[in-house]
Amino acid sequence: MQSKKVHEKLGREKLHRIIETCKSVEERSLDPFLLNVSENISTVKEYFPEWKIPEDLCLDAETLHHIASVVKLQSEWVKHRSTSLYTDPFLLEEKLRRMEKEEIARTFLEAWHPLIEWEQISLHSLSEAIRYWNSLVPLNERWKEKPPTEVGSGLATREELVRERILRDKAFSEELESFWHELRNVVAEKGKNGKIRYWDFIGAESYGETVDRAFMTSFLITYGYATLEIYPLEEEMFVVPYEKPVVKTSQKQLVSIPISVSAGDWQKWRRGELA
Amino acid sequence: MSKRKATYASKLKRATHMLFFKRHTKPGVKGWELRKALGSDYPKVLRIVDDYLKALDLEVKTVFEEGKQVEKPTLEQLDKARFYVALRGGLVPKEAKMIGWRIDDFAGLAMAIGYIISKKGKASREDVEELLRNKLPGWKVGLNVDRYIRYGYLTEDEGGQLYLDWRTRAEVDQKALIDLLLGAETQT
Numbered sequence: 001m002q003s004k005k006v007h008e009k010l011g012r013e014k015l016h017r018i019i020e021t022c023k024s025v026e027e028r029s030l031d032p033f034l035l036n037v038s039e040n041i042s043t044v045k046e047y048f049p050e051w052k053i054p055e056d057l058c059l060d061a062e063t064l065h066h067i068a069s070v071v072k073l074q075s076e077w078v079k080h081r082s083t084s085l086y087t088d089p090f091l092l093e094e095k096l097r098r099m100e101k102e103e104i105a106r107t108f109l110e111a112w113h114p115l116i117e118w119e120q121i122s123l124h125s126l127s128e129a130i131r132y133w134n135s136l137v138p139l140n141e142r143w144k145e146k147p148p149t150e151v152g153s154g155l156a157t158r159e160e161l162v163r164e165r166i167l168r169d170k171a172f173s174e175e176l177e178s179f180w181h182e183l184r185n186v187v188a189e190k191g192k193n194g195k196i197r198y199w200d201f202i203g204a205e206s207y208g209e210t211v212d213r214a215f216m217t218s219f220l221i222t223y224g225y226a227t228l229e230i231y232p233l234e235e236e237m238f239v240v241p242y243e244k245p246v247v248k249t250s251q252k253q254l255v256s257i258p259i260s261v262s263a264g265d266w267q268k269w270r271r272g273e274l275a
Numbered sequence: 276m277s278k279r280k281a282t283y284a285s286k287l288k289r290a291t292h293m294l295f296f297k298r299h300t301k302p303g304v305k306g307w308e309l310r311k312a313l314g315s316d317y318p319k320v321l322r323i324v325d326d327y328l329k330a331l332d333l334e335v336k337t338v339f340e341e342g343k344q345v346e347k348p349t350l351e352q353l354d355k356a357r358f359y360v361a362l363r364g365g366l367v368p369k370e371a372k373m374i375g376w377r378i379d380d381f382a383g384l385a386m387a388i389g390y391i392i393s394k395k396g397k398a399s400r401e402d403v404e405e406l407l408r409n410k411l412p413g414w415k416v417g418l419n420v421d422r423y424i425r426y427g428y429l430t431e432d433e434g435g436q437l438y439l440d441w442r443t444r445a446e447v448d449q450k451a452l453i454d455l456l457l458g459a460e461t462q463t
Contacts (some may be wrong), residue, residue: 027434034326076395087431087453093406095456096389101382102368104456109371109450115445116333117302118295131386205407 004050011047012056015063018043022066025073032073040067179216180225183241195229195238198259199269207266214261228257286313286320287327293358294324294335301427301441303338303359310354318353338445348394357443383407384420384428389456391429391439392449400435 018040025032044063044229051057056191096104187196202213217239220226224246229238268274289312293304309317325335336359339345345352371381390406391398400420407416420437423429427442443449 070342087457089390092389092393092453092456096386096406097409099456102378104385104410105371105378105381106368108381108388108452110365110446110455111448112364112365112381113334113336113446113448114366114374115302115336115442116295116362117297119297146404188439195400 008047008050008056011050012059014043015047015059018063019066022070025064025070032070032077035067035070037067037071037074038158049274176219176223176225178243180220180241183220183226183239184215186238187241195240196239198228198239199265200275201239202261203266203269207263210266211261218259230257278323278391283320286317287323288304289313290317290320290324294358301357303357303445306354306356306358315350320357328360329363330364335359336361336445338441339415355446357441361446371440379411379415380419380422383416384423385452385456386410387420387429387437388443388447389452390438391437392453397436397438400431400437403437407437 021035024030025035043066045178048060051060099107183196183201186201187194190196190200198217202210202217204210204213217226219240220241221228224242226239226241229240229246231237265274290309293312298304309321313320321335328334337348337353337356339348339356339357340353348356348382357389362392368378371378386406388401389405394402404416407419411419420429424431424440427440428446429443430438430440432438439449
């Protein structure tokens with residue numbers, strides 16, 4: 001057992017070494033033929049039956065990937081050597097070191113065909129520039145420091161806070177009760193079998209109001225004033241009001257149901273495309 | 276003037292404007308832009324422009340994607356290629372001075388390009404700078420390499436490796452440069 005573990009450890013170390021060698025060939029542009037591919041493949045093969053856990057299998061795959069990259073570099077190296085551009089880098093480097101810089105520059109000029117490009121303003125862009133210039137506010141006006149605006153403190157009335165939607169008009173429980181009564185009335189008027197389609201209840205004239213109604217409906221359901229009936233196959237959802245608020249016991253696992261009330265859904269409902 | 280001639284005369288003008296005036300950050304124009312402006316016979320229009328430019332020692336240069344050399348390009352390859360106007364012949368050192376570069380700058384660029392070509396198109400900036408330090412003052416080497424990068428002759432990746440960039444592919448006859456560098460040595 002001990003020797004198996006040692007064998008596996010040794011295998012991992014060998015694979016890491018292969019990866020490091022491949023990486024240095026890839027990153028430092030070393031001669032890719034420095035790597036003995038067949039020998040490394042044999043090492044990978046030798047240890048492959050030992051690998052059981054995903055980490056080891058990933059290491060094996062990574063090693064193969066790096067060996068494949070070096071093989072690709074070898075292929076490119078052969079291709080480059082066969083092209084007319086191939087020059088022994090040491091030979092060229094040596095020649096560049098020995099040549100005078102004037103000579104190098106002269107040589108370069110023979111192989112250099114600079115591009116010609118013109119940059120010239122046109123009448124159109126000139127008139128655009130003048131128009132922009134004329135409409136530009138002078139710097140001293142643009143950078144003028146504005147005096148800090150004075151903010152006076154004062155008292156806000158309750159009505160103002162309600163108008164700003166910081167406070168609600170009624171206490172939340174009161175509001176929830178009246179919303180429950182509204183649900184029961186709507187179900188009595190428009191509903192069928194004591195229930196109403198979810199969107200027909202929450203849908204309102206504006207999207208904001210619809211979201212507000214969906215928010216209140218979620219509390220009706222959470223606090224036991226109503227329940228949801230969902231028919232996934234028919235993609236239908238109903239709100240069913242209770243006659244009396246039901247106190248939910250913890251015998252049954254309570255579930256949360258996310259319902260999307262997006263602006264797109266609201267528009268669809270308005271067009272009668274959403275149940 | 277016949278209608279056909281008039282059409283071509285107008286296409287020639289349009290092609291010349293597009294080729295000469297820099298419209299994007301890089302000079303030149305893509306094949307598909309020429310096709311859109313001149314029609315599918317734009318290669319023919321370019322050939323005529325090239326004929327006119329010959330007398331001025333200029334040429335319409337085609338640079339294919341990734342700097343590949345293509346003998347008989349397809350329309351698709353031409354659409355993806357970039358077309359420039361370049362000097363047809365070479366410059367003499369006296370003329371080169373008009374460009375605003377010193378002889379050192381040309382020598383440094385030639386060394387960097389030659390070295391990168393010999394290293395299969397990729398060399399570490401460290402190695403290139405070390406080579407340039409042989410001929411240029413140390414303080415100038417880094418600045419010059421940055422300048423070559425800024426002008427589009429070289430490009431650098433995050434790992435500090437230098438590659439040849441679009442301007443080298445467009446302006447430098449790489450094979451001729453290597454042959455000349457190797458040939459020049461034998462003469463000394």
